[in-house]
Amino acid sequence: MKLLKRIGLLLLLVAIAIQFVPVNRNNPAVDPNQDYLKVSAAPAEVARLLKASCYDCHSNEAKYPWYSYVAPVSFLIQNHIQEGRSKLNFSTWGSNSSGQDLAEAAEEIPEVIAEEEMPLWDYKLMHPEAKLSEAEKRTLIDWFNSGSRATGQTEGDKNHHEGEDHDD
Numbered sequence: 711m712k713l714l715k716r717i718g719l720l721l722l723l724v725a726i727a728i729q730f731v732p733v734n735r736n737n738p739a740v741d742p743n744q745d746y747l748k749v750s751a752a753p754a755e756v757a758r759l760l761k762a763s764c765y766d767c768h769s770n771e772a773k774y775p776w777y778s779y780v781a782p783v784s785f786l787i788q789n790h791i792q793e794g795r796s797k798l799n800f801s802t803w804g805s806n807s808s809g810q811d812l813a814e815a816a817e818e819i820p821e822v823i824a825e826e827e828m829p830l831w832d833y834k835l836m837h838p839e840a841k842l843s844e845a846e847k848r849t850l851i852d853w854f855n856s857g858s859r860a861t862g863q864t865e866g867d868k869n870h871h872e873g874e875d876h877d878d
Contacts, residue, residue, distance in 0.1 A: 728781040733788045735778065738770040744804035745769075756853045760800065763829045763840040767794030770801035777836070790830065820851040 742748055747757045766772050767790050778787045798815050822828045824847065834841045842850070 725781075731781060731785075733778075733781075733784045735772075735774050735788070737772055738801070740770045740801050741805070744802055746800040746803035749804040752853065755849055759842065759846050759850055762837075763842055765800060766837070766840075767791050767830075767833070768798045768800050770795070770799065775836070786832075790833070816854055820854045823847050823850050823854075 746752070747760065752760070772791050774787075777783050798819075803812065823842070829837075829840045829842075
């Protein structure tokens with residue numbers, strides 16, 4: 711019994727101590743002109759769905775609820791955000807400063823939505839508004855499958871660049 715009390719006390723002390731481990735909750739600056747929603751001229755419904763289901767982890771606009779300040783949950787949330795931004799960051803879409811292949815990203819987004827890989831199950835658990843209905847999934851999938859709008863390039867831009875003579 712004494713051993714169990716000591717283990718319990720040790721666990722309590724560790725739980726208290728990890729509360730003091732710092733977690734970076736800063737959002738990098740956002741240039742609205744580089745944001746995917748502006749670059750792609752996404753319709754309001756697409757913008758609403760992306761903001762509700764994707765932007766917390768895949769943009770520089772993460773919102774940190776109260777439980778994101780409690781370890782070890784804070785570590786898990788920050789890891790999700792860092793990993794999400796590294797794979798796809800809607801805030802830097804127009805600048806492509808992250809080195810993302812935008813065409814590849816735009817192709818992959820409908821797949822991960824259709825296969826219900828995103829949003830993550832644990833995110834939906836704490837954010838029920840992020841759970842996409844079948845109609846909402848279809849809206850996003852159709853938008854990203856529409857091609858040029860997903861990359862922010864219009865058909866006119868494509869035709870203009872394809873028809874250009876390059877005298878280098």
